[in-house]
Amino acid sequence: MVADLAARAYFFDQGLRFACRRCGACCTGAPGTIYVAPAELAPIATCLGVTVPDLIHTYLYSFQDSYSIREDKRGRCLFFEAGCTIYEARPLQCRAFPFWFRNLRSEARWREVQRECPGIGQGPRHSREAILALAGATMTI
Ligand code: SF4
Numbered sequence: 001m002v003a004d005l006a007a008r009a010y011f012f013d014q015g016l017r018f019a020c021r022r023c024g025a026c027c028t029g030a031p032g033t034i035y036v037a038p039a040e041l042a043p044i045a046t047c048l049g050v051t052v053p054d055l056i057h058t059y060l061y062s063f064q065d066s067y068s069i070r071e072d073k074r075g076r077c078l079f080f081e082a083g084c085t086i087y088e089a090r091p092l093q094c095r096a097f098p099f100w101f102r103n104l105r106s107e108a109r110w111r112e113v114q115r116e117c118p119g120i121g122q123g124p125r126h127s128r129e130a131i132l133a134l135a136g137a138t139m140t141i
Contacts, residue, residue: 005136011107012131018098020124025116026097031075033068036060036091041067047089090122093138099131101139 034095036044045055059078060067070078072141079086086137092099103113114120 006132009129010104010132011110013105013128015125015127016099016110016131017121017123017125018119020119021122023118024080024083025118027080027084027094028074028076029116031071032065034071034077034091035063035093036067036069038066040089040091042093043089044086047086077119096134096138099126099134099138100133104131 041052041055045052048055050058056067059070061070062068072078077084079090084090097103097116098113103109110120
């Protein structure tokens with residue numbers, strides 16, 4: 001299926017410009033799941049200086065085959081303070097944003113996401129191949 005998706009034409013065949021402004025809009029908006037893969041637990045725990053069991057107990061809840069990050073009542077990621085406190089170890093779902101499959105379904109959907117993400121349209125152009133790699137890696141999330 002991914003091979004079929006890679007063969008077709010997309011509105012982003014010439015690439016898309018994006019550079020994160022670290023504004024936090026995607027970390028603090030509507031509630032959602034923030035998938036943390038099993039292999040991502042130890043790097044996040046190390047980044048915080050806690051054990052993996054303490055990380056799970058304090059910040060995560062069970063989701064799919066692993067965990068998701070807890071949010072506060074307003075939908076704010078618990079790791080967001082003045083900025084992302086685990087930026088260097090943030091999960092793939094966060095690193096791949098805004099190049100999520102669901103955001104790339106159409107140019108109209110991409111324009112909608114752009115209204116909430118000031119990094120879209122800024123910075124370096126990401127190639128079609130790089131975008132598809134990120135979208136493919138996160139398409140089950
Ligand atoms: S909304 Fe866009 S610019 Fe702001 S932190 Fe998220 S990815 Fe970066």
